[in-house]
Structure formats: structure tokens, C-alpha cells
Amino acid sequence: MYRVIPMSHEVEQKLEGVQVFAINLDLDPLDEDNNQVSFEKDWHALHVIWQSKNKAEVAQTERIAAYRDFYKLLGFNTKKTLPSVQNLIQRFLVKETLDRIPVIHPIVDAVNIAALKTLIPLGVFDADCVEGEISLTLSRGGEPFQPLGSKEPEELAVDVLVLADNRKVLSRFCYRDSEVQKVTDRTRSIWLLGCQVPGVSNEAVYQALDEAEKHIKRVYKLTKR
Numbered sequence: 001m002y003r004v005i006p007m008s009h010e011v012e013q014k015l016e017g018v019q020v021f022a023i024n025l026d027l028d029p030l031d032e033d034n035n036q037v038s039f040e041k042d043w044h045a046l047h048v049i050w051q052s053k054n055k056a057e058v059a060q061t062e063r064i065a066a067y068r069d070f071y072k073l074l075g076f077n078t079k080k081t082l083p084s085v086q087n088l089i090q091r092f093l094v095k096e097t098l099d100r101i102p103v104i105h106p107i108v109d110a111v112n113i114a115a116l117k118t119l120i121p122l123g124v125f126d127a128d129c130v131e132g133e134i135s136l137t138l139s140r141g142g143e144p145f146q147p148l149g150s151k152e153p154e155e156l157a158v159d160v161l162v163l164a165d166n167r168k169v170l171s172r173f174c175y176r177d178s179e180v181q182k183v184t185d186r187t188r189s190i191w192l193l194g195c196q197v198p199g200v201s202n203e204a205v206y207q208a209l210d211e212a213e214k215h216i217k218r219v220y221k222l223t224k225r
Contacts, residue, residue, distance in 0.1 A: 008137040017198040024225040050093035063119035066199035110215035120208035127189040129181035132166025146179045
């Protein structure tokens with residue numbers, strides 16, 4: 001059902017015990033104006049769970065702690081670079097009032113809700129922008145990469161962990177996606193990804209991906225490739 005994203009030999013050695021699961025979904029909008037779909041109630045329900053927590057309690061939550069360990073393995077300073085779920089919780093949900101809800105795109109919003117409910121980081125991008133097969137590898141150095149939100153591409157250093165297709169870098173894995181394959185209103189096919197790390201079972205990642213599909217179905221009819 002879910003495919004395992006292949007890794008280069010060097011990445012397999014570096015990330016022992018880690019797997020990335022993915023599924024390719026075609027989308028058919030249920031309504032002409034998908035932007036009317038709101039996840040506000042979901043955010044408020046999550047806020048009730050987290051508003052009494054401090055940052056230390058968030059960081060010590062079992063699944064979040066597992067992904068913090070994974071980030072340390074990747075060489076990140078987890079005081080400055082937080083796993084995505086921890087970042088969302090601390091930016092929006094631990095505050096006394098939920099004064100702002102991040103609204104990006106219905107697909108991205110649905111995936112964020114699933115990630116927050118399951119505490120499993122998830123990724124999503126436009127599958128029609130992918131050329132060939134997807135794999136996890138290390139950069140050779142000098143590859144162009146345009147981070148999401150940036151106007152110009154940059155050159156990658158050597159041995160950066162990247163998700164790439166046959167022609168280009170799609171993301172600095174677990175850190176920054178690319179502008180190239182971001183989800184837009186024209187997106188009609190997506191790759192949905194979840195990362196399993198030591199301390200988190202495969203089944204937990206499957207459940208998170210299923211949860212994401214459930215929320216995307218509020219906006220789109222889905223067909224699995």
C-alpha cells in the first residue's frame with residue numbers, strides 16, 4: 001500500500017533504523033472553491049490539548065522526543081531547528097489563546113492537522129513536478145536548490161541530506177522544501193510522505209498517513225496510483 005522511498009548506500013548507513021513511507025494520490029476537487037474548507041475547529045480542539053503545556057513538556061513528549069533525537073542525528077541544533085510538529089505546537093498551540101491559525105492551502109492545512117493529531121511529521125508536494133524516481137541521497141555539492149519562499153536558488157554544500165528525483169533536489173530532507181514542487185491551486189496529484197525513526201513504529205506512520213488522507217478527503221476525492 002505504502003511504498004518505501006529508496007536511500008543511497010551512504011544514507012542507509014547514516015540513517016540506520018529510519019524509513020520514509022510515501023503514497024501517490026490523484027485529486028479531484030469536491031467543490032469549485034476549495035478555499036472555503038476550514039480546519040479551524042480542528043485547531044481549536046488541538047489548542048485545548050496543548051495550551052497548558054510549556055516548551056519543555058512539549059519537547060519531552062515521547063514521539064516528539066524521538067524526532068528530536070533524529071534531528072540531532074542529522075546534525076541539527078534542536079534548540080534552534082525544531083522538528084516540524086514541535087515547531088507548530090510551540091508557535092501556535094501552547095499560547096493561552098489561539099490568536100492565529102496558519103492557513104496555507106487546503107491540502108497543506110489538512111496534512112498539518114494530521115501531523116499534529118498523530119505527532120508524526122508529514123510532507124506533501126505536487127507529484128506532477130517530479131521527474132522519475134524519488135530517493136534520499138547526499139548532495140554532491142553545487143546542486144541548485146530554491147528553498148520554499150525564496151526568490152532565487154542557492155547552491156548546496158557537499159553531503160547535505162536531500163530528497164531528490166532523477167533531475168533535481170526536491171527538499172533538504174526534514175528541513176526545507178523547494179519552490180519547485182510546492183502545492184498550489186493547480187495541484188491535482190500529490191506525494192504524501194511520513195518518516196519513521198527509532199522509537200516510532202511503522203504502524204504509527206501508516207496511521208498518520210491515513211489520518212492525512214482522511215482530512216484531505218474533506219476537500220478532494222482521492223484516487224491512489
